[in-house]
Amino acid sequence: MPVIGFLHVASQEAYSHVVAGLRRGLAETDFVEGRNVAVEYRWGEGQLDRMPSLLADLLDRQVSVIVANFQGAQAAKSAGVTIPVVFSTGDDPVKEGLVETLNRPGGNMTGVYLFTGEIDGKRLGLLHDVVPKATIIAVLIDANRLYADAQLRDVQSAAARLGVQLVVLHANSDHDFEAAFARLIEQKAQALLVCASALFNNTRDQLVALAARHNIPAAFEWREFATAGGLLAYGNSLADTYRQLGVYAGRILKGAKPADLPVVRPSKFELVLNLKTARTLGINISDNLLLLADEVIE
Numbered sequence: 001m002p003v004i005g006f007l008h009v010a011s012q013e014a015y016s017h018v019v020a021g022l023r024r025g026l027a028e029t030d031f032v033e034g035r036n037v038a039v040e041y042r043w044g045e046g047q048l049d050r051m052p053s054l055l056a057d058l059l060d061r062q063v064s065v066i067v068a069n070f071q072g073a074q075a076a077k078s079a080g081v082t083i084p085v086v087f088s089t090g091d092d093p094v095k096e097g098l099v100e101t102l103n104r105p106g107g108n109m110t111g112v113y114l115f116t117g118e119i120d121g122k123r124l125g126l127l128h129d130v131v132p133k134a135t136i137i138a139v140l141i142d143a144n145r146l147y148a149d150a151q152l153r154d155v156q157s158a159a160a161r162l163g164v165q166l167v168v169l170h171a172n173s174d175h176d177f178e179a180a181f182a183r184l185i186e187q188k189a190q191a192l193l194v195c196a197s198a199l200f201n202n203t204r205d206q207l208v209a210l211a212a213r214h215n216i217p218a219a220f221e222w223r224e225f226a227t228a229g230g231l232l233a234y235g236n237s238l239a240d241t242y243r244q245l246g247v248y249a250g251r252i253l254k255g256a257k258p259a260d261l262p263v264v265r266p267s268k269f270e271l272v273l274n275l276k277t278a279r280t281l282g283i284n285i286s287d288n289l290l291l292l293a294d295e296v297i298e
Helices: 012-028 048-060 070-078 117-130 148-162 174-186 198-202 204-213 223-227 238-253 275-281 287-292
Strands: 003-008 038-043 065-068 085-089 109-113 136-142 165-171 191-194 218-220 232-236 269-274 295-297
Touching: 003 012, 003 048, 003 070, 012 038, 012 238, 038 048, 048 070, 065 070, 065 238, 070 085, 070 109, 085 238, 109 238, 117 136, 117 148, 117 191, 117 218, 117 232, 117 269, 117 287, 136 148, 136 198, 148 165, 165 174, 174 204, 198 204, 204 218, 204 223, 223 232, 223 269, 223 295, 232 238, 269 275, 269 287, 275 295
Parallel strands: 003 038, 003 065, 065 085, 085 109, 136 165, 136 191, 191 218, 218 232, 269 295
Antiparallel strands: 232 269
16 A cells, blocks of 8 residues: 655644545545555644654655645755655745746656735735725734745735735744734734735734734635634635645556646635624625625634
């Protein structure tokens, strides 16, 4: 029975739903976990420094292919892993050196290149639709993200179109969040856009709790933020992303080479609104926006 290694920097509790997506993708290629394929799961629990040892453990298990998030793929690249790796990433995999080109990856890696920072401007527009009277909106940027400057330029352009004033907040780690929210209140921001970032994704409960404590309407990247209590989330479907990774893993087990499998850009986006949070904040979301939503959490 072939073995797939699953490597993710986050916690199993936070990402159990992506495993269901992986299994759906494997089923599309006639693989069923426990019947004709085994999966070894390794979770980093938010600790990036654990990735090399978790990867080494999977290699000791002699897995046939590794399914990993970006940090897992980076660890595999740094370790010189030669077995196939199927990744998901929000950063350009060509610039990050994971593949040669999107259409022809050329090496032992391929996967899904998510739309993340490119749609922060769209998220700002949706947040403004929810709180149209907001004239000052804070934006939280991961200062360590390679594309942070490009993200900020995109959000600034969107803010100019909307006619809103931005309060720019930077964070290097979760230790900066309290100070960032203190400045948000000091600057009288009426809403908050949390930009795309692995740091923010891995600390989403903390950010959602801070927004709730300060009574701030906030927009986030993934639906998981909204299910955790965030007001609004817009981005790619992670469950569908991992379904695609499952399809690729299955195809590789059947003999396909990663070098010949194009890196996919997902086409499925989700707008998720949390009505319970909206009511707590005293916000009435328009019927038009509710109709646009892919999911409304009551």
